[in-house]
Amino acid sequence: MxxxxxxxxxxxxxxxxxxxxxxxxxxxxxxxxxxxxxxxxSAARAAWPAVNVFETKEAFVYKAEVPGLAEGDVGVHVEDDALLLRGERKSDVPEGYTVHLRERGPIAFARKFPLPGRVDAEGVSASLKDGVLTVTLPKAKDALPRQIAVKAG
Amino acid sequence: MSILTRDRNETSNDKPGYPVRTVAPLVDVFENAEEVLVVADVPGVGVDGVDVRVENGTLTLQAKHPSRQEQSGPALAREYDEVDRARSFRIPDGIDTGRISAEARNGTVLVRLPKVAAVKPRKIDVRAS
Structure with missing residues (x-):
């Protein structure tokens, strides 16, 4: 029934x-x-995941909405001045259930973002919390703003 | 009522400068012999931000997005808004409302609505007489 x-x-x-x-x-x-x-x-599928990009003094921060993803479902790569997010949200109908409404289907995704500046590829970190992926890319040392002391001559 | 009329993030994008604070989350609804299962996408919201209510035969999901004050730098690109989400459903007959349970996991909410025993299919043993 x-x-x-x-x-x-x-x-x-x-x-x-x-x-x-x-x-x-x-x-x-x-x-x-x-x-x-x-x-x-399918607005959700047009560009999945949706991403916000922030710039702080020391880093570029990418945030992506990836509800339902666990660690291991997403790969983060930095190559050739681009950030690559690749992965899959598995969202199968649970075994033995019938479907009334299906708005959050399974999605395989790959998105590439050209980086807005030079970054320290070794220092890149990524974390996943409550369905939001945060990738922090520290700016390259020689790209950071530098204060030049002026000496009296 | 106004929270129920909003449809996803694109609504807010349609009207720049007029931010929508609450949108309807995407949901799946499944059913088997034991229960009805509702799964909603609420990215950015943890267990503390989720509120599930049962009232007058209505199930209401609410997810309050924690405010993100620490993001001090300017946004170079913005494809989504960090919004609250809410959606309501009429609870069908035959649900044991006292045993409805909810669980937050990886930015999704799972709500389980168990059926009352009388509605579950039951096999009757036939005895030889």
């Missing part, structure tokens, strides 16, 4: 979808077909 399962926000979300979709009707068709539609259908 399958239970009736209702998402209370479903009607509102559908309305929201139509609302946003309606805007694109006035776009030209190629644009609609190639760019808009996949983004609408």
């Amino acid at each position: 399958t239970t009736a399962w209702r998402d209370l926000s479903d009607a509102l979300r559908t309305f929201d979808f139509i609302n946003r979709h309606a805007e694109f009707v006035f776009d030209d068709w190629p644009g609609l077909a190639l760019e808009r539609w996949p983004r609408l259908r």
Whole structure:
């Protein structure tokens, strides 16, 4: 027996979808077909994981939202002035269960980010906490700002 | 009610300069003979930030994102907002609401809604008379 399962926000979300979709009707068709539609259908998959990049005095910090990933599901590489994130979120339907709603599917991903400056590849560190991956790339020593003392002559 | 009308992060991106603080998380809902299982993505939120409520036949998930004050440097790129998430569901008949349990794991929340014994399929032994 399958239970009736209702998402209370479903009607509102559908309305929201139509609302946003309606805007694109006035776009030209190629644009609609190639760019808009996949983004609408699965915003999460268009660029997964979503990443924020910060710059501090000593480092560049990349943060990625990777809910459901455990250590070992993600690989972090630095090569040729680029940061590479590669991995897989396994999200199988648990054995013997039927599906009512499926919004968080399995995703295999690989994203490459050109680094905004020179980094010390040896000092790169990465941590995973509550579904957020944080990669800290220390700036190369000779790229750090340096104070030059002015001596009286 | 307004929290239920928001749909994911893209809503906030549609209106730059008008940040949405609460969006609906992506969820999976599964069911077997024993229970209904809800899994929601709440990246950045640990066990302390998750709130699961059962009230008037409604299950409400809320995830409060811890504020990130330590990130002092400027953002060079921003693809997501650190938002709170909330979503509500009507609990179907035949759920033992007193035994609903929840677990936070790797930025996801698992809520288990066990069925009452009467709804579970039961095999009746047939005896020879």
